[in-house]
Amino acid sequence: MGTWREQTPAVWETVVTPCDCCGQVVAKRLWIVEVDGGERRFCSPECEDLYREYVLPRKAADR
Numbered sequence: 001m002g003t004w005r006e007q008t009p010a011v012w013e014t015v016v017t018p019c020d021c022c023g024q025v026v027a028k029r030l031w032i033v034e035v036d037g038g039e040r041r042f043c044s045p046e047c048e049d050l051y052r053e054y055v056l057p058r059k060a061a062d063r
């Protein structure tokens with residue numbers, strides 16, 4: 001489902017990209033997944049699992 005995206009140093013030195021699940025700043029390599037038609041960025045596939053398990057149900061409940 002997801003893909004790894006390598007960021008060039010020029011990008012990761014100036015742009016801080018936090019993981020959409022744990023909030024950890026991802027410097028070099030992002031795990032990119034499409035969720036609900038939008039792009040989500042994670043530090044690892046494990047965080048994608050956590051996101052789907054814990055964050056998505058909570059968001060659905062907020063609607």
Ligand SMILES: [Zn+2]
Pocket residue numbers: 019020021022023024042043044047
């Ligand atoms: Zn993470």
